[in-house]
Amino acid sequence: MESGQTRKRENSEQRILDAAISLFATRGYAATGIRQIADKVGLTTASLYYYAHTKDDLLLRIMRLGLGELLSSGQEAMEGSSDPREQIRGLLKVHLTFAASNPERARVIDNEFQWLKEEERESVIALRDAYEQLWADAIANGDRKGLFEVKNASLTRLALLEMCNGATHWFRPNGPMSLEQIVGAFEDMAFALLRCDEPLSGASALEAAAQSPQ
Amino acid sequence: MESGQTRKRENSEQRILDAAISLFATRGYAATGIRQIADKVGLTTASLYYYAHTKDDLLLRIMRLGLGELLSSGQEAMEGSSDPREQIRGLLKVHLTFAASNPERARVIDNEFQWLKEEERESVIALRDAYEQLWADAIANGDRKGLFEVKNASLTRLALLEMCNGATHWFRPNGPMSLEQIVGAFEDMAFALLRCDEPLSGASALEAAAQSPQ
DNA sequence: GTCTATACTAGGATAGAC
DNA sequence: GTCTATCCTAGTATAGAC
Numbered sequence A, B: 001m002e003s004g005q006t007r008k009r010e011n012s013e014q015r016i017l018d019a020a021i022s023l024f025a026t027r028g029y030a031a032t033g034i035r036q037i038a039d040k041v042g043l044t045t046a047s048l049y050y051y052a053h054t055k056d057d058l059l060l061r062i063m064r065l066g067l068g069e070l071l072s073s074g075q076e077a078m079e080g081s082s083d084p085r086e087q088i089r090g091l092l093k094v095h096l097t098f099a100a101s102n103p104e105r106a107r108v109i110d111n112e113f114q115w116l117k118e119e120e121r122e123s124v125i126a127l128r129d130a131y132e133q134l135w136a137d138a139i140a141n142g143d144r145k146g147l148f149e150v151k152n153a154s155l156t157r158l159a160l161l162e163m164c165n166g167a168t169h170w171f172r173p174n175g176p177m178s179l180e181q182i183v184g185a186f187e188d189m190a191f192a193l194l195r196c197d198e199p200l201s202g203a204s205a206l207e208a209a210a211q212s213p214q
Numbered sequence C: 001g002t003c004t005a006t007a008c009t010a011g012g013a014t015a016g017a018c
Numbered sequence D: 001g002t003c004t005a006t007c008c009t010a011g012t013a014t015a016g017a018c
Helices: A004-027 A034-041 A045-051 A055-079 A084-101 A103-111 A118-144 A153-170 A179-193 A203-211 B004-027 B034-041 B045-051 B055-079 B084-101 B103-111 B118-144 B153-170 B179-193 B203-211
Strands: none
Touching: A004 A034, A004 A045, A004 A055, A004 A103, A034 A045, A055 A084, A055 A103, A055 A118, A084 A103, A084 A118, A084 A153, A084 A179, A103 A153, A118 A153, A153 A179, A153 B153, A153 B179, A179 B153, A179 B179, B004 B034, B004 B045, B004 B055, B004 B103, B034 B045, B055 B084, B055 B103, B055 B118, B084 B103, B084 B118, B084 B153, B084 B179, B103 B153, B118 B153, B153 B179
């Protein structure tokens, strides 16, 4: 029962956002022209301005949507268990799944902060800080319970996040490693960095069992 | 005995490169205009073209010089010891010292690859690969000698490098941590990631001694 | 070595017709 | 909802005087 206009609007709106993500990711926000975005969608620049008031507006929506998804997935992961090891595993899975299932969007979110206007940037940074706080909480939990051994919690959090974001730079779908393999490898590195020796129930415990003699 | 012209040339040349580094680092290569560089140096755009044939040429020289320095410092560090633990410490110190003593240059080198022309980019990537190979060698040495325990050497190398580059994003001179403190903290995280338990002679050993009871 | 002046292209954004 | 046409600014780069 929706009108043709509504359907068109939703189509074009999403197509514009997708084109912007792709171009911002490969050429950067500053070097991407409003004309290129229009060309990619098959519209004129004038039509673009029917959907977004400015180029900056496109970036803002990409960032807010993406970080919002990441934050709520992260919150779910944190609520899924009170074991800090499970929390770290959950956050790793959320982060890497997000990065791997849409690497372009992840690159834009990670690299193009600076082009937002002051007030916009603040609201986006608040989202990012809330997300990073989840990691800080998980690390602090594990440290308090004696499961992790962390000398500098802030640096460790930053190192973990940078490590994960690194995947954004080289991950390609159809690459040599599956998402599951990547998550597994990052779990291993993360627990090494956190000096977490005690085995977990679940996949890691099963793995350990499979490798030990009967 | 040098002529006034020569002195001027060297001055302007360096001032132009410095201005370009600063602007490329804060606004990105694509968003930096040749006019802004000229303004910052106090010259006209026409004068800039006396020193560099294109804007791209400036970026190329910044990258080649910087990566050249990093590579030769890294090679010295590797030749300084055959103990993989010392090699990793040396590389960490080289990398973090470079990043901390000129964060703008480090950011440009790290982020603006894509704007080089095909052939230029290849020569620059060769430099970067040679530098990363130093890390790969140190990790492989430690693994072979049983000092490190690394499941995926490539991912571990990438994680270490990303971790260090992270410092580029938040390090500010006059910040809360001195360079020595940062290097120390990163040594700790790096050896955790490499699952290296055996203590080293040198600063870490001294530290451990200071903390243990007499 | 540095300037003035200028060529040419592309940038973001808007008015108003359909 | 999408178009044509256009405004104004800023981009890189060059020629030629001093």
